[in-house]
Amino acid sequence: MSLPAVALVAAKDFKSETKPVWCPGCGDYSVLTSLTRALAQLALKPEDVAVVSGIGCSSRIPAYTNCYGFHGVHGRALAVATGLKVARPDLTIIAAGGDGDGYSIGGNHFLHACRRNVDLTYLVMDNHVYGMTKGQPSPTTEPDWDSALTPGGTGLRPFHPLVIALASGANFVARAFSGDVVGTAEIMAKAIASPGFSFVEILSPCVTFRPEQRQWKELVRPSPVAPTDDPARAARRIMTDDGFNVGVLYAGDRRPYRPPIGRQQRLLSEFERRFAL
Numbered sequence: 001m002s003l004p005a006v007a008l009v010a011a012k013d014f015k016s017e018t019k020p021v022w023c024p025g026c027g028d029y030s031v032l033t034s035l036t037r038a039l040a041q042l043a044l045k046p047e048d049v050a051v052v053s054g055i056g057c058s059s060r061i062p063a064y065t066n067c068y069g070f071h072g073v074h075g076r077a078l079a080v081a082t083g084l085k086v087a088r089p090d091l092t093i094i095a096a097g098g099d100g101d102g103y104s105i106g107g108n109h110f111l112h113a114c115r116r117n118v119d120l121t122y123l124v125m126d127n128h129v130y131g132m133t134k135g136q137p138s139p140t141t142e143p144d145w146d147s148a149l150t151p152g153g154t155g156l157r158p159f160h161p162l163v164i165a166l167a168s169g170a171n172f173v174a175r176a177f178s179g180d181v182v183g184t185a186e187i188m189a190k191a192i193a194s195p196g197f198s199f200v201e202i203l204s205p206c207v208t209f210r211p212e213q214r215q216w217k218e219l220v221r222p223s224p225v226a227p228t229d230d231p232a233r234a235a236r237r238i239m240t241d242d243g244f245n246v247g248v249l250y251a252g253d254r255r256p257y258r259p260p261i262g263r264q265q266r267l268l269s270e271f272e273r274r275f276a277l
């Protein structure tokens with residue numbers, strides 16, 4: 001049997017030489033490993049992929065890959081990722097970050113990225129806390145989480161990212177657990193391969209500020225049902241599970257939004273003439 005002319009890229013080839021500065025035991029290490037496995041599984045090459053992030057511990061991820069990377073400003077990963085995909089449709093775009101970055105300061109961008117359904121994949125490493133800035137509650141923090149910064153808890157109802165993504169128009173919605181490296185890689189590969197906006201919420205423990213999240217490994221289980229393409233059924237399932245069912249929960253068939261590029265360029269002088277008083 002003859003060997004392929006070009007060697008296939010292995011997962012390790014997607015890792016950069018930059019050593020992560022995450023705390024020992026942080027779930028984000030495993031997310032990085034799953035991402036590199038998924039990209040290798042899809043037979044992509046590092047130069048085919050751009051990883052775009054905001055700010056936070058989890059948002060450091062682009063630097064740890066060998067792909068094109070953009071470590072931007074807090075909450076704006078999806079704005080950059082959307083623009084990049086529109087300008088460079090040939091690239092596979094991964095936007096990544098934390099629950100604070102994506103659901104708090106970036107919450108509005110999250111809604112509209114789902115609605116636009118541009119072909120990209122959004123990975124949120126959700127640890128229900130702002131890790132980088134030392135443990136403030138995030139939109140997904142439980143209302144009774146007692147901490148030095150929020151004695152007695154916030155008392156606020158948590159944001160429900162999966163159902164919000166579904167209601168806003170995301171075409172692929174999944175939940176994963178960082179501790180299951182192989183399962184998370186498979187979910188990521190499906191998300192990347194699915195056309196349109198794919199959202200993967202990854203439970204990724206912050207062992208420093210939420211050490212109790214180490215127990216998540218006892219709580220997660222594979223979703224007992226196959227993915228559905230019926231948004232109403234998906235919404236009912238997601239609203240009624242306990243947050244620990246892992247797998248692809250919704251796979252739709254909305255056509256991705258692909259605005260034309262290069263055809264509608266106008267000269268600045270044309271606009272100036274139109275707005276002249």
Ligand SMILES: Cc1ncc(C[n+]2csc(CCOP(=O)(O)OP(=O)(O)O)c2C)c(N)n1
Pocket residue numbers: 055056057058059074097098099100101102125127129130131132133138206
């Ligand atoms: C405009 C702006 N506001 C606030 C901050 C401070 N800040 C940096 S990271 C962060 C939250 C990070 O939390 P999350 O996205 O959940 O990521 P994690 O560190 O938990 O991975 C905040 C509030 C900032 N860098 N920029």
Ligand code: SF4
Pocket residue numbers: 021022023025026027028057058127131132205206207208209
């Ligand atoms: S503070 Fe939390 S989220 Fe940040 S690197 Fe440490 S364990 Fe991970």
